[in-house]
Amino acid sequence: MTPSRSIGVTLPEGAAPIIRASLAADSLPVARWLLNKLVVRGSRVGRIVEVEAYRGENDPASHAYRGETPRNATMFGPPGLLYVYFTYGMYWCANVVCGDEGNARAVLLRALAPVAGLAEMQAARPTARRERDLCNGPAKLCQALGVRGTLDGADLVTGDSGIALADDGVLPPRRPGIGPRVGISAGVDLAWRFWVPGDPNVSTTPRVR
DNA sequence: CTTTGGATCGTCT
DNA sequence: GACGATCCAAAGG
Incomplete structure (x- = not known):
């Protein structure tokens, strides 16, 4: 066995770091690749x-549609960064920046x-009644993970800030669920939302059958 | 199960 | 001054 290179977080048994090049592609393929x-x-x-x-700037629903601002600056950075934004006056949501630097692609x-760490997640989200309520929404998962x-x-590749992406060999679904994005008012015709079919943790809002 | 309305504040018009 | 890449509790079926 070749030991994985060490990064800034302790990875679960059998999981390996990801390489930055995996994220240096458009957000549509990267979105599917990130599943699992x-x-x-x-x-x-x-x-x-x-x-x-x-x-990015081609997408009317993207925070980057009208160009770079202090809020969305991370989206314009290199692939592998975490873009975290504040919304509705009280919630945080998280994106994986991908594509080329300056393109503002994100997932x-x-x-x-x-x-793992379900007890910590529950402590961070006291209102969650069932296990599937811990992380079944973009702001919920941020609460659960702190x-x-x-x-x-x-940087999700190096894990230097205490958060990282990892790959334990579970492949993305051959055929993901595909449907329109949630909670947007522009670009609603585009089916750019992807999920693992049948997973009970998929958010329950607008489901496409 | 579904629908509805309130909470709450940074960002950009 | 309006509007969110949301969540939750309450009320109705």
Whole structure:
């Protein structure tokens, strides 16, 4: 066995770091590729089961549509960064920046399947009654993992800020669920939301059959 | 199960 | 001054 190179978080048994080149592609293929990858945050681990692609300045639903601002600056950075934004006056949401630097492509993490650190997740989300309520929404998973604005710009490849992506060999679904993105008012005709079919942690809002 | 409305504040018009 | 890449509790079926 070749030991994996060490990164800034302790990876679960059998999981390896990801390489940055995996994220240096458009947000549509990267979104599908991210399904079933792991998010590692201290002892808390979740498997990505639902995502949405955003396509920078070409995408009317993207925060980057009207160009770079202090808020969205991380989206314009290199692939592998975490873009964290504050919304509705009280919630944080997290994206994986992908594509080439300056393109502002990103993939919104919409739901995780809890894998480890469930007690910590529950403590961070007292209102969750069932296990599938811990991470079945973009702001819920940030609460469960303790992701806040201080992690905006964190490098998910090196894990230097205490959060990283990892791959334990579970492949993305051959045929993901595909449907329109949630909670947007422009670009609603585009089917840029992807999920792991049948996973109980997929967010329940607008489901396409 | 579904629908509805309130909470709450940074960002950009 | 309006509007969110949301969540939750409450009320109705």
